Amino acid sequence: MAKAVDAAGSLLWTDADQGETAAQPDIFGDVVLARKDTPTSYHLACCHDDALQGITHVIRGEDIREMTSVHVLLQALMDWPQPLYTFHPLVLGADGKKLSKRAGDRGLRAWREDGKTPEDIRAMTGLF
Secondary structure (H helix, E strand, O other): OOOOOOOOOOOEEEEEEEEEEEEHHHOOHHHHHOOOOOHHHHHHHHHHHHHHHHHOEEEEEEEHHOHHHHHHHHHHHHOOOOOOEEEEEEEEEEEEOEEOOOOOOOOOOHHHHHOOEEEEEEEEHOOO
16 A cells, blocks of 8 residues: 655655644654553554554544654554544643543543533534
8 A cells, every 4th residue: 555755755644634744753762562561552553443443534632643643654564544634622621731531530421411512512622
């Protein structure tokens, strides 16, 4: 499967908002793909899952945009298809920090139980 490259030989990926973007996986150095205690990393697992499921469009938080370079490199190396990417602004809490399950922030179910509508939640993500 041919992958898009620019005149300088850089691997390209398509950002729905910014168009073709040169991948820069080298800014991360060596990325851990697996360890003894973790059979696979998020990066390898999400790329593999996307390929297996035939995912054509990926929407992620803005904080993951740079890491897409690593995902595009993995896709090229493994000869997996490359989806179209787009990124949404992070949903922030009252303290200005991004919401996170790890920090105990509430999930969609809790927001729905509090009466938030799908339209309210879409507005929070800035997607619609």
